[in-house]
Every structure is written in structure tokens, then in C-alpha cells.
Amino acid sequence: MHSPLNVIVIGPPAAGKGTQAERIAVGRGVPKISTGDMLREAIQEGTELGLRAKPVIERGELVSDDVMVGIVQQRLNRADARWGFVLDGFPRTVAQAKALDRILAGRDPLIIIEIGVPDGELMRRMAARRICRSCSVNGELGDVRCRRCGGELVLRPDDESADVRARRLQVYARDTEPIVGYYRGRPTFRAVDGMQSPDRVAESIAAAIDSVLETTGSSS
Ligand code: ADP
Numbered sequence: 001m002h003s004p005l006n007v008i009v010i011g012p013p014a015a016g017k018g019t020q021a022e023r024i025a026v027g028r029g030v031p032k033i034s035t036g037d038m039l040r041e042a043i044q045e046g047t048e049l050g051l052r053a054k055p056v057i058e059r060g061e062l063v064s065d066d067v068m069v070g071i072v073q074q075r076l077n078r079a080d081a082r083w084g085f086v087l088d089g090f091p092r093t094v095a096q097a098k099a100l101d102r103i104l105a106g107r108d109p110l111i112i113i114e115i116g117v118p119d120g121e122l123m124r125r126m127a128a129r130r131i132c133r134s135c136s137v138n139g140e141l142g143d144v145r146c147r148r149c150g151g152e153l154v155l156r157p158d159d160e161s162a163d164v165r166a167r168r169l170q171v172y173a174r175d176t177e178p179i180v181g182y183y184r185g186r187p188t189f190r191a192v193d194g195m196q197s198p199d200r201v202a203e204s205i206a207a208a209i210d211s212v213l214e215t216t217g218s219s220s
Contacts (some may be wrong), residue, residue, distance in 0.1 A: 005084035011115035014125040021088035030084035053158035060167030
């Protein structure tokens with residue numbers, strides 16, 4: 001019996017968290033849990049959560065900690081997350097990071113992967129990326145239609161305006177970056193360079209995860 005593979009991917013907006021979280025999930029056979037995707041789904045379905053989250057997201061602000069912690073707790077308690085998961089987009093505040101430690105008490109180790117990318121490049125990536133209008137999957141450069149469902153590729157509403165893009169980077173620096181300090185001292189923390197090609201970033205992350213598993217004595 002091996003220990004669960006619990007991974008969180010942290011880093012600024014458009015650093016590549018979603019893309020890399022997907023690769024880890026497929027490569028290691030664990031579910032990818034993306035709070036951004038969950039919120040966009042809620043918005044598309046017009047649920048109460050979606051109605052509340054939409055204006056907040058479109059201003060480039062964060063949905064409240066209470067709401068987010070509730071959603072993530074519920075999701076992590078589902079059976080498919082018992083033997084591991086990759087979290088993308090959570091935690092985004094120190095309060096969320098502390099809540100996650102409480103939720104996961106006894107479900108160690110928690111592997112923390114930070115993807116680093118400079119601001120100028122993040123602004124460029126946010127303006128350039130396209131997602132599928134119907135299934136929200138990220139498009140690949142140069143694609144016109146979604147590779148998964150054939151849907152139309154469009155700008156994400158919170159990527160549309162330069163002001164909102166800049167606001168998200170400010171909110172990241174103020175509210176989210178402090179979680180790096182919260183986690184950095186842990187033996188399960190690894191930082192990877194997000195300025196490489198997606199394949200190279202994926203390789204760096206795979207090596208980082210393996211090195212953590214070696215030091216914690218787990219095998220996957
Ligand atoms: P990105 O890909 O730019 O990092 P996400 O898709 O992860 O963005 O999230 C989109 C938006 O959803 C965020 O800008 C924020 O408003 C909201 N959101 C997602 N996760 C959280 C969270 N853990 N706490 C608060 N707000 C969140």
C-alpha cells in the first residue's frame with residue numbers, strides 16, 4: 001500500500017498551473033481539482049454559487065475564503081480523492097492554506113509545487129490564451145476549435161480587459177504570494193521554472209514530485 005499522492009500547484013495567474021495540473025493528474029492517475037474550473041462551471045450552469053462568483057471573478061478579485069474552503073472540503077471528501085489529488089487554484093490565501101492543512105490532517109504528505117513566471121510574461125500569456133466556450137478547456141496556440149469537443153475558442157472573460165489582468169496580478173502579489181512563504185520551509189516544497197516549454201516544465205515537476213516521494217519514503 002502506498003501513501004496518497006496529494007499535490008498542490010501554486011503560482012500566479014497564467015503561470016501554467018492548469019496545464020501542468022492536468023498532466024500530473026493523467027500521469028499519476030489522480031483527479032485534478034481546479035477551483036477556477038469549478039467556479040466557471042457554476043457560472044455556466046447559473047447556480048447560486050455561479051451567480052455570486054461571476055462579478056467577483058470579472059473584477060479580478062477573489063471569491064471569499066469561506067465559500068472556497070467549503071467547496072474544496074466537500075470535493076476532497078469524495079471517494080476519488082482519497083488516494084490522492086492535484087489541486088489547482090487553491091489555496092489562494094494564507095487562510096485557505098491553513099484551512100487545507102486542517103482538512104488534510106492525517107492525509108500526508110502534501111507536495112507543494114510552485115511554478116515561477118515573471119509578471120511581463122504573465123500579462124502576455126493572459127492576453128494570448130483562449131479557452132473553449134463550451135467545455136472551458138485551454139486551447140493550444142494556433143488552434144481555432146477545442147481539441148476536446150470542437151467548441152469555439154474564446155478569450156476568458158477575466159482575461160479580456162488589461163485592467164482586470166493587471167488587477168489579478170496585484171491581488172496575487174497581495175493575497176496569494178504570502179502562501180509561498182507559508183509553505184517554503186517544508187521539506188515537501190519544490191519551486192520549478194515556468195519559463196520553459198510546457199513539456200520541460202512537466203519534466204521538472206515530475207522530477208520534483210519523485211524527489212519528494214524519495215525523501216518522504218513513499219512510492220507511487
Ligand atoms: P488562473 O488560471 O488565472 O490562475 P483560475 O482559473 O484558477 O485563474 O481562477 C479564476 C478566478 O476564479 C480567480 O481569478 C478568482 O477570482 C476565482 N478563484 C479561483 N480559485 C479561487 C480561490 N481558491 N479563492 C478565491 N477565488 C478563487
